[in-house]
Amino acid sequence: MSEIDLTDRHQKLLDYWRSLISQGQAIPRRDAFDPTHIPHLLSFLILADLVDGEPIFRVVGTEMVDAWGSDFTGRPLSEFMSGDYHDFIRRLFDTCVEKQAPVFSHSRFQWDRGRRLDTIRLMVPFARNDDPGTVGHVLVGQSFDFTQAGPDRPEAAALTDGKFEEISLSVLK
DSSP states (O other), rough: OOOOOOOHHHHHHHHHHHHHHHTTTOOGGGGOOOOOGGGGGGGGGGEEEEEEEEEEEEEEOOHHHHHSSSOOOTHHHHHHHHHHHHHHHHHHHHHHHHHTTTTTEEETGGGTTTTOOOEEEEEEEEEEEEEEEEEEEEEEEEEEEESSSOSSOOEEEEETTTTEEEEOTTTOO
């Protein structure tokens, strides 16, 4: 994987997330997130709650609705994604939760269906308000470039010790 190059908006999301971490905590609690502090980022954000491990999309930004062609607010990931792409996205969520760390990915949107659309994601975990040691929510910043295709093979990395390191995507062919 080449060097991680966050877009300006993804870097602002990462900086905002880091600013919410209380001393002695690995990740911020969900109630620390205040969307009014980042209004310029809202259109490219997705807030997913984890219910029995399943991502449920609670808030879906307007850029996401436009790119996806549908609004998945209130729906679980498994209800509107399938196949290898679902497995890829699910692995990103699971890694974010397991590592309790931001996860970056660069891929072709719906890459297993042949779409020619480049997408970059940054997923940041939030702890449950009632259990600061458990990830209960993931905030995703996703941007699209409609002028080019994403890489032939998805790339992903998790933030470890202050730097992004490639993660295994063994669910992919």
